[in-house]
Amino acid sequence: MTNDLMTDEFDSKAYLDMELLRFSTAGSVDDGKSTLIGRLLYDSKSIFQDQMDAIEAASAKRGEEYVNLALLTDGLRAEREQGITIDVAYRYFSTPKRKFIIADTPGHIQYTRNMVTGASTANLAIILVDARKGIIEQTYRHSYIASLLQIPHIIVAINKMDLVNWDEKTFNKIVQEYKAFASKLDIKDVHFIPISALEGDNVVNRSEKLDWYKGPTLLYLLETIHIGSDINHIDARFPVQYVIRPMKNDYHDFRGYAGRIAGGAFRVGDKVKALPSGFSSKIKSIVTMDGDLQEAFAPQSVTITLEDEIDISRGDMIVRENNVPQIEQEFDVMLCWMNEKKLVPRGKYILRHTSRECKCIIKEAKYKLNINTLQRITDDIEIGLNDIARVSIRTTVPLFFDSYRKNRITGSIILVDESTNETVAAGMIV
Amino acid sequence: MTDYHLNHLKELEAESIYVLREVAAQFENPCLLFSGGKDSIVVLHLALKAFYPASVPFTLLHVDTGHNFQEALDYRDELVKKHGLRLLVASVQEAIDNGSVREEKGFNASRNALQTIPLLEAIEKNKFDCAMGGARRDEEKARAKERFFSHRDEFGQWDPKNQRPELWNIFNGRKHVGEHFRVFPISNWTEMDVWQYIYQEQIEMPSLYFSHKRKVFERDGVWYAASEFIQNKPTEIIEERIVRFRTVGDITCTGAVFSEAATLEDIIQEVAASRTTERGTRADDKRSEAAMEDRKKAGYF
Ligand SMILES: Nc1nc2c(ncn2[C@@H]2O[C@H](COP(=O)(O)OP(=O)(O)OP(=O)(O)O)[C@@H](O)[C@H]2O)c(=O)[nH]1
Ligand SMILES: [Mg+2]
Numbered sequence: 001m002t003n004d005l006m007t008d009e010f011d012s013k014a015y016l017d018m019e020l021l022r023f024s025t026a027g028s029v030d031d032g033k034s035t036l037i038g039r040l041l042y043d044s045k046s047i048f049q050d051q052m053d054a055i056e057a058a059s060a061k062r063g064e065e066y067v068n069l070a071l072l073t074d075g076l077r078a079e080r081e082q083g084i085t086i087d088v089a090y091r092y093f094s095t096p097k098r099k100f101i102i103a104d105t106p107g108h109i110q111y112t113r114n115m116v117t118g119a120s121t122a123n124l125a126i127i128l129v130d131a132r133k134g135i136i137e138q139t140y141r142h143s144y145i146a147s148l149l150q151i152p153h154i155i156v157a158i159n160k161m162d163l164v165n166w167d168e169k170t171f172n173k174i175v176q177e178y179k180a181f182a183s184k185l186d187i188k189d190v191h192f193i194p195i196s197a198l199e200g201d202n203v204v205n206r207s208e209k210l211d212w213y214k215g216p217t218l219l220y221l222l223e224t225i226h227i228g229s230d231i232n233h234i235d236a237r238f239p240v241q242y243v244i245r246p247m248k249n250d251y252h253d254f255r256g257y258a259g260r261i262a263g264g265a266f267r268v269g270d271k272v273k274a275l276p277s278g279f280s281s282k283i284k285s286i287v288t289m290d291g292d293l294q295e296a297f298a299p300q301s302v303t304i305t306l307e308d309e310i311d312i313s314r315g316d317m318i319v320r321e322n323n324v325p326q327i328e329q330e331f332d333v334m335l336c337w338m339n340e341k342k343l344v345p346r347g348k349y350i351l352r353h354t355s356r357e358c359k360c361i362i363k364e365a366k367y368k369l370n371i372n373t374l375q376r377i378t379d380d381i382e383i384g385l386n387d388i389a390r391v392s393i394r395t396t397v398p399l400f401f402d403s404y405r406k407n408r409i410t411g412s413i414i415l416v417d418e419s420t421n422e423t424v425a426a427g428m429i430v
Numbered sequence: 431m432t433d434y435h436l437n438h439l440k441e442l443e444a445e446s447i448y449v450l451r452e453v454a455a456q457f458e459n460p461c462l463l464f465s466g467g468k469d470s471i472v473v474l475h476l477a478l479k480a481f482y483p484a485s486v487p488f489t490l491l492h493v494d495t496g497h498n499f500q501e502a503l504d505y506r507d508e509l510v511k512k513h514g515l516r517l518l519v520a521s522v523q524e525a526i527d528n529g530s531v532r533e534e535k536g537f538n539a540s541r542n543a544l545q546t547i548p549l550l551e552a553i554e555k556n557k558f559d560c561a562m563g564g565a566r567r568d569e570e571k572a573r574a575k576e577r578f579f580s581h582r583d584e585f586g587q588w589d590p591k592n593q594r595p596e597l598w599n600i601f602n603g604r605k606h607v608g609e610h611f612r613v614f615p616i617s618n619w620t621e622m623d624v625w626q627y628i629y630q631e632q633i634e635m636p637s638l639y640f641s642h643k644r645k646v647f648e649r650d651g652v653w654y655a656a657s658e659f660i661q662n663k664p665t666e667i668i669e670e671r672i673v674r675f676r677t678v679g680d681i682t683c684t685g686a687v688f689s690e691a692a693t694l695e696d697i698i699q700e701v702a703a704s705r706t707t708e709r710g711t712r713a714d715d716k717r718s719e720a721a722m723e724d725r726k727k728a729g730y731f
Contacts, residue, residue: 073571092568289478299444423594423596
């Protein structure tokens, strides 16, 4: 990728040593999310000539006065026709410090499920606010979803400062309002930046018009926010994805459990327990094609073999003997409902949790949230598209899980409609 | 204490291996679309790692336009032999011969778009319930919208306005009879990641990717390999140049770049300095603003 930020000779070694930051955009429709991503890519010199030519031509054809940077992510025909984002677009760029995966998500309420899709894997969310409009319902909804998803870092970008005369008071007022709301949420790390996505102020380059703002630019924050501690490195969890049994003479008795470590670390010789059987054994080897490892940690994909022959298959979990997750058939989740078909009280759904799949029944809907006030609604608990609710679920087999707060992988579920096979809800175990 | 930190290539590798194993677990009869291009080579390499020491539990499916670079075919056959893989070829020529597709006419005729029908026919005939590909989101704006697990209806169509939500890394591969999935294990890789990985893993590559002498001609600002499959206009002059290819596809629509890059290190330097995307040399994408989206909706890779 061409980048003036890079020196002439591309430094391969540095490239191989980069950290990865996944972030997503959020905020109401037309707050400028896609424009911001376009601006970030453009000003960091991450746009190629042919891409630029294509959006210049498309902008001209649409009769737009300036090059519409939102077209860099709004790639679908329907999106370009309507000038909105419908589904998540993923974009990539890197600076000498980090490599970034961006999920540009839609602001329109109708497409909230796509926003959740983009945000579910993010370490950081940029929530945009239109400085003229201030905080509105979608800002609340997306902030709440970000906190529910436990996105560790939030940047609130107060955008379109060019349309409010770069006014500091307007900025401060929105910051105060947001802080008052955020104090009720579970958000750990929030930053505020005044920007103009259209003109590029404080995105990559510092703005002279916003000289009263002394904080970092958006790119600087993205490059420097500490993300090392975002994974659970304490509780060792290994959901078994697939059993490897080579039909080869050299590996006649080989039986390996393939999976991606969902938390903590495993070492050869560790005493482990297999769930649900509860049988104990020791780790015999950690196998990869590049040679055996002495130790493996989240989020590595490896194959584990055990000292003893015990029955383990997909959906089972290997954990340390002295650190087991909760094992239950009944639990509460916070649900984001994502389907036009409403949740059926006492309805049956297919539930997926790590590599496990089973049937479940919705035992009880406890409350639904009023997004603006965060009040719990208990009288009308019909749960439809875009609602967020707390429900109790009973599964046909025990699940081995942690709370979502403790581990985003072992604490998350999805619900699938048995007749349509559609994913109808995302759930975070309380 | 150990530093529990993965660099970004290792993290991407772990993610892709996870996806490949989900495919093996969730589908009964998956296939891996293998073109002999760098992306499908990397996916195959990741598959070898994902199931080691067992063999790759997929069939390779090559949709053959009949307009191939001989080097790509030789490379493909060598690889299949080396790893004891199963290879199936779906032929565009056969589809033309039996009338399921019609050959395009004229100077810009290309069989690239014609691949969709033989692909869907091969999926149906072999009862594949999942076809994996090496497509990456950074390649093209419609591809930037793809899920890892992408649902296709009974006609093989993609509905980009109504995709299933995909939360965390919980993939929902459930489907009705006759439907299938497309899965893209290296969705999150960039061209640079792919080359860095090839370099790091020292994966053997087809010679087309490295600088070589070739007979080429210019059309609409793109340099193409001269071949028996292309009808040249009288004004098009065939000359010998030092070139290489950034992508390898159908010979009639894959553009060459002038390049002296003879090693993987050279290629990495060249990719780093490039001002255009790799698809900037693909004629098939230049046909219209939504060319890729339209092809994908119809069931293209
Ligand atoms: N004046 C001004 N206009 C802006 C700014 N940022 C975005 N806009 C304009 O606001 C409109 C909406 O921008 P988008 O980037 O498409 O908004 P979005 O948040 O991505 O919208 P959705 O994805 O549909 O939710 C466009 O006309 C932009 O040009 C800004 O900083 N200043
Ligand atoms: Mg947008």
